[in-house]
Amino acid sequence: MGMSHVVDRRLNGKNKSAVNRNRFLRRYRKHIKKAVSEAVHNRSITDMEQGEQVSIPNEDIQEPVFHHGAGGNREMVHPGNKEFVAGDRLPKPPGGEGGGSGEGQASDQGEGMDEFVFQITQEEFLNFLFDDLELPFLVRKKLKSADSYQYVHAGFTTDGTPAKLNVVRSLRKAYARRISLAGKRRRRIRELEQQIAALEAQPDSDDPAFSKGRQIEALREERDELKRQVKRIPWIDEIDLRYRQHRREPKPSTSAVMFCLMDVSGSMTQVHKDIAKRFFILLYLFLQKNYKRIEVVFIRHHTAAKEVDEEEFFYSRETGGTIVSSALKLMHRIIEERYPPDDWNIYAAQASDGDNWNDDSPICRRLLQEKILPLVQYYSYVEITPHEHQALWEEYEAVQASFPDRFAMQQLSDASEIYPVFRKLFEPKTA
Amino acid sequence: MTQPISSGSDWSFELIEEYDRQIARIAADFGLDTYPNQIEVISAEQMMDAYSSVGMPVGYHHWSFGKQFMATQKGYRRGQMGLAYEIVINSNPCIAYLMEENTMMMQALVIAHASYGHNSFFKNNYLFRSWTDASSIIDYLMFARNYVAECEERYGVEEVEAILDSCHALMNQGVDRYKRPAPISAEEERRRQKEREEYRQQQVNDLWRTIPEMGGNDGDEARQRRFPAEPQENLLYFIEKNAPLLETWQRELVRIVRKIAQYFYPQRQTQVMNEGWASFWHYTIVHRMYEEGLVDDGFMLEFLQNHTAVIYQPPFDSPYYSGLNPYTLGFSIYMDLKRMCENPTEEDRAWFPDIAGSDWQQTLDFAMRNFKDESFILQYLSPKVMRDLKLFAIADEEGDDAYEIKAIHDDRGYRRVREKLARQYNLSYRDPNIQVWNVNTRGDRSLLLRHTRVDGIPMADDDTQEVLKHVHRLWGFDVVLESVDNGEVMERYRMPPEGGSHNSAA
Numbered sequence: 001m002g003m004s005h006v007v008d009r010r011l012n013g014k015n016k017s018a019v020n021r022n023r024f025l026r027r028y029r030k031h032i033k034k035a036v037s038e039a040v041h042n043r044s045i046t047d048m049e050q051g052e053q054v055s056i057p058n059e060d061i062q063e064p065v066f067h068h069g070a071g072g073n074r075e076m077v078h079p080g081n082k083e084f085v086a087g088d089r090l091p092k093p094p095g096g097e098g099g100g101s102g103e104g105q106a107s108d109q110g111e112g113m114d115e116f117v118f119q120i121t122q123e124e125f126l127n128f129l130f131d132d133l134e135l136p137f138l139v140r141k142k143l144k145s146a147d148s149y150q151y152v153h154a155g156f157t158t159d160g161t162p163a164k165l166n167v168v169r170s171l172r173k174a175y176a177r178r179i180s181l182a183g184k185r186r187r188r189i190r191e192l193e194q195q196i197a198a199l200e201a202q203p204d205s206d207d208p209a210f211s212k213g214r215q216i217e218a219l220r221e222e223r224d225e226l227k228r229q230v231k232r233i234p235w236i237d238e239i240d241l242r243y244r245q246h247r248r249e250p251k252p253s254t255s256a257v258m259f260c261l262m263d264v265s266g267s268m269t270q271v272h273k274d275i276a277k278r279f280f281i282l283l284y285l286f287l288q289k290n291y292k293r294i295e296v297v298f299i300r301h302h303t304a305a306k307e308v309d310e311e312e313f314f315y316s317r318e319t320g321g322t323i324v325s326s327a328l329k330l331m332h333r334i335i336e337e338r339y340p341p342d343d344w345n346i347y348a349a350q351a352s353d354g355d356n357w358n359d360d361s362p363i364c365r366r367l368l369q370e371k372i373l374p375l376v377q378y379y380s381y382v383e384i385t386p387h388e389h390q391a392l393w394e395e396y397e398a399v400q401a402s403f404p405d406r407f408a409m410q411q412l413s414d415a416s417e418i419y420p421v422f423r424k425l426f427e428p429k430t431a
Numbered sequence: 432m433t434q435p436i437s438s439g440s441d442w443s444f445e446l447i448e449e450y451d452r453q454i455a456r457i458a459a460d461f462g463l464d465t466y467p468n469q470i471e472v473i474s475a476e477q478m479m480d481a482y483s484s485v486g487m488p489v490g491y492h493h494w495s496f497g498k499q500f501m502a503t504q505k506g507y508r509r510g511q512m513g514l515a516y517e518i519v520i521n522s523n524p525c526i527a528y529l530m531e532e533n534t535m536m537m538q539a540l541v542i543a544h545a546s547y548g549h550n551s552f553f554k555n556n557y558l559f560r561s562w563t564d565a566s567s568i569i570d571y572l573m574f575a576r577n578y579v580a581e582c583e584e585r586y587g588v589e590e591v592e593a594i595l596d597s598c599h600a601l602m603n604q605g606v607d608r609y610k611r612p613a614p615i616s617a618e619e620e621r622r623r624q625k626e627r628e629e630y631r632q633q634q635v636n637d638l639w640r641t642i643p644e645m646g647g648n649d650g651d652e653a654r655q656r657r658f659p660a661e662p663q664e665n666l667l668y669f670i671e672k673n674a675p676l677l678e679t680w681q682r683e684l685v686r687i688v689r690k691i692a693q694y695f696y697p698q699r700q701t702q703v704m705n706e707g708w709a710s711f712w713h714y715t716i717v718h719r720m721y722e723e724g725l726v727d728d729g730f731m732l733e734f735l736q737n738h739t740a741v742i743y744q745p746p747f748d749s750p751y752y753s754g755l756n757p758y759t760l761g762f763s764i765y766m767d768l769k770r771m772c773e774n775p776t777e778e779d780r781a782w783f784p785d786i787a788g789s790d791w792q793q794t795l796d797f798a799m800r801n802f803k804d805e806s807f808i809l810q811y812l813s814p815k816v817m818r819d820l821k822l823f824a825i826a827d828e829e830g831d832d833a834y835e836i837k838a839i840h841d842d843r844g845y846r847r848v849r850e851k852l853a854r855q856y857n858l859s860y861r862d863p864n865i866q867v868w869n870v871n872t873r874g875d876r877s878l879l880l881r882h883t884r885v886d887g888i889p890m891a892d893d894d895t896q897e898v899l900k901h902v903h904r905l906w907g908f909d910v911v912l913e914s915v916d917n918g919e920v921m922e923r924y925r926m927p928p929e930g931g932s933h934n935s936a937a
Contacts, residue, residue: 004451004546005524006444009477011529017500023588059681063495063899064600066863072888073828077757077852080746081823081839088836092827117502250863305689 025124031056032120036128041274044310045260045281046296048129051122055115090150113174133282134416139426143285153246160243169242177240181233185226256291256345256377258283261327261336263352265302266319272384273314276351279382279414283349286425291345297334300325303357307334324356324392328367335375346376354383354411365395373403380421381409433724440534440733444896447529449474450539451546457719458547462792463712465550466565467524478530479503481518487691488520489572491579493595519545521553521698523565536733539726543716546708555800556704557698568694575687578624582680594681597901598667598688600709603862605667605692624683662866662881666902667692669867675876676907685904685905700803700858707761708799711769714762743818755852763816764807768795778814804856812849814840824851829887863890865912877909878902883914890924899926 025032035054122127130140156169196219199212260280262273287294298313299305305326331348339346356364373379381396383389389411400407410421437446451470458465473481481499484490520526525544529538545843553559583591598605663669667689671682686811694705698705702726717734720726728732743753744759771779772794775787798811823839824847838844838851854860868881880902882890903910903926914922 003465004448004455006447006451006470006471008444009471009473016477017483017497019492020483020494020497022497023492023494023592024501026588027592028493056659061432061498061594062897064894065603065706065789066601066865067891067894068863068883069891071829071894072884073886074827074888075826075837075851077755077824077848077855078747079744079820079822080748080751080752081821082746082748083824084825084836084839084840086836086838086844089833090825090836091833092831116498116502119504156454172583189856266844 027424028056033128042069046134049122051120053119058114061116075298118363132415133151133419145288155245156242157245164243165243166244170240174236174240178233185230185323189209189223189226192219199284253292255293256287257295257339258287259297259331260349261299261350263322264300264318267353269354274280275384275415276315279351299327299330320358322355323360325360325363325367328364332371341375342394346381347415348376353385354390354392358391361391361395365399368399369402378425379407382421383411386413433796435727436725437535438727442535442538446535447538451542453725454716454891455544457716463547463551464555465547466554468546469524469526472529472531474531481528485570489576491576492559517541517545519549521563521565522568525550540713545714552705557801558700558803562697562891565696573866594684597904598685599897600693600901601666604865605689606696607665638645658870658872662868664866670905674906703757703761703804704807706758707765710758710762711765753912764811765795767813767816809853817845817848822848878906880912882914887916890914895924899924
């Protein structure tokens with residue numbers, strides 16, 4: 001008795017399995033990447049803030065061991081006999097090895113036994129997505145950090161961490177406290193000393209009942225006690241301490257609008273569009289971290305441009321020629337009608353395979369240089385093609401030369417090449 | 432009149448200590464001999480951690496534990512599965528976990544079940560006594576964890592993972608079944624590990640020395656000499672000592688997995704006995720507490736509900752049936768032993784003359800100490816328990832188009848049912864019997880394994896081929912497994928497959 005030791009372990013060793021879980025995710029990253037890729041395909045670009053369910057075929061994660069197969073002769077004991085007697089024969093189910101032969105491997109009930117299904121968190125989801133985009137580490141951190149708040153000064157408080165201690169305020173409090181606690185006593189000490197001095201100046205009485213010796217002694221005792229008390233008043237006390245107080249406030253609650261422009265002429269395949277989608281997602285994630293309110297406008301075009309919803313934007317097919325300026329014009333009109341640049345931060349991302357009706361490309365350049373770029377914060381363009389550039393690319397190069405800070409362009413054949421287009425956006429800002 | 436220790440479902444540390452004191456007193460009254468207890472209160476999350484590291488309180492890192500964790504977590508979150516409410520470690524002190532979500536009744540039940548039931552079994556059953564060293568296991572696991580981490584740092588996670596994967600595949604063939612090993616001791620391990628590093632490699636090199644031995648007429652003899660001289664059942668041990676190409680650190684990893692397999696081997700051999708014993712004692716102890724007025728009616732009601740769920744045995748034709756419940760079988764046998772001691776019938780006197788009417792505490796104590804599942808069932812499964820559980824034996828013979836009921840719970844069938852059930856718990860019948868048969872030491876260094884079929888039961892083709900890949904990774908040269916029935920090779924598996932490259936070790 002009394003040999004037992006009861007311990008509360010609840011606070012330590014939490015999340016011990018995190019390493020093993022990460023090992024698992026690492027080992028099966030191919031499967032997870034595929035699931036993330038499919039999720040990106042199926043989700044809205046504004047819906048990247050959750051994890052994802054991943055399933056892996058059981059046979060891919062099995063840990064094999066030596067065990068028996070079907071065949072041979074077995075005799076097994078089971079419980080719950082109802083009417084069997086020795087010698088009864090029960091026909092085997094047709095089609096080979098039926099139940100009753102294995103040993104504990106029968107998992108014939110329950111759902112989805114062929115798949116190992118698990119959930120990855122939003123952070124893991126984004127990590128896999130960012131892997132895809134080959135984002136630099138710093139940028140990932142910025143995009144994943146949950147706080148889109150900033151701390152503002154909000155007066156002083158009586159408790160806080162040492163780092164936030166305000167020395168001047170604390171000392172001022174201490175001084176005030178010392179005065180208020182010591183002042184009355186000091187005054188009394190002065191009085192007592194005057195009385196002692198007065199008594200000492202008088203001649204002593206003969207009557208011991210009036211002997212001033214004892215009076216002086218009593219006064220001195222009181223005085224010394226008061227002095228001791230004053231001495232004991234701490235120079236600085238816990239109640240004097242003052243800390244700076246901060247309050248979390250949302251960052252300036254400005255609004256942004258994001259224009260997604262995409263060429264949907266016949267030459268843009270679904271693969272192109274899926275790459276383009278990641279391009280739009282990345283811009284969206286950036287805006288989300290920087291603005292409180294974001295609106296997204298989808299403009300698709302072939303020879304004519306049209307404002308559409310996201311579903312139609314990515315997944316309906318069109319054929320025909322291409323006139324890029326139609327989209328630029330539409331974008332400009334929408335800005336004028338709905339997004340006055342004084343109230344809105346305007347961002348645009350354009351994806352195309354570079355195909356354009358030849359006479360149209362100079363028009364695009366002029367539209368961008370003269371009408372659009374003066375209004376927007378950032379304009380990014382990706383050309384998804386393995387082929388030679390055409391006229392549009394050259395005109396856009398001229399645009400980039402005149403607006404190097406807010407116009408970026410990149411040719412790409414793979415999602416991993418998207419990031420450079422946004423490099424400027426993600427550069428650390430010096431305040 | 433004694434007051435109940437508590438009422439209601441809330442627990443506190445003071446209450447846990449008070450229940451533990453009373454349970455300890457009653458357990459001692461009944462003569463239970465235990466290690467000191469360490470009772471740890473943990474959260475559900477932590478229970479999932481414990482659950483997924485196969486009950487090792489300190490484990491090395493491996494993806495398979497992550498997989499287990501995720502499966503547990505998912506089951507728990509969806510509410511499909513209650514967590515095992517008890518995990519207990521065969522260590523000294525004996526560590527048992529209590530989940531904070533449990534009610535007071537559950538905490539008391541787990542204390543009785545794990546900290547006194549399992550604990551006394553670990554301390555006294557002969558298999559545990561001779562195969563495990565409770566006082567050093569935690570240290571050894573620490574050593575293993577650090578060693579693995581060190582290897583990962585030096586050789587990379589993937590290299591280490593590959594070796595561990597291969598070892599895990601052979602865990603069941605990594606135990607000595609008959610020979611008694613030296614007990615694991617961490618300190619000893621550390622001291623000797625350096626020593627091993629130096630000498631082991633040299634010994635391996637000796638084996639593979641290609642210079643012909645001096646002397647004239649030994650050529651033929653050497654060619655015929657087998658290696659190993661006798662077939663060996665412990666594949667991991669054989670690989671650790673003899674695999675030609677393994678690095679020293681890789682041999683140490685093989686050894687670690689082998690030692691852990693050996694530590695858990697007694698648990699695999701005594702599941703029915705151990706769970707039955709723990710269940711018998713939580714049942715008996717809590718009833719004594721009720722008689723003494725230490726627990727109230729509400730406590731008892733909740734207790735019985737849980738106890739009944741634990742020992743529930745679905746019949747073979749139920750959708751919930753997944754084999755015999757070891758808790759049920761073990762609990763029933765111990766309870767019936769007690770009954771035979773206290774209220775023997777004519778049948779008991781005929782079947783168990785030494786037990787009928789004997790002292791029940793001594794009888795159960797003896798049964799707990801000296802058996803493993805197979806022999807325990809063979810020795811103690813009574814006709815009454817067979818009737819209660821309505822056990823029957825059914826044969827599935829190759830080439831027969833019907834199953835045949837061979838025996839049921841009646842006079843004609845008791846012995847056969849008992850014998851067949853006992854055999855079912857014999858691990859060497861459950862796991863395929865595979866031995867290291869021969870190594871071609873003078874030629875291509877290929878390793879020949881032999882599977883000896885029992886009752887004509889073959890190996891499962893797919894997984895056998897998969898496991899051979901792992902053996903091949905460890906051995907470094909060709910590996911062949913022959914499945915043999917009555918001396919005749921029925922099936923031959925190779926890695927690399929026939930026509931594959933010869934020496935893939937690099």
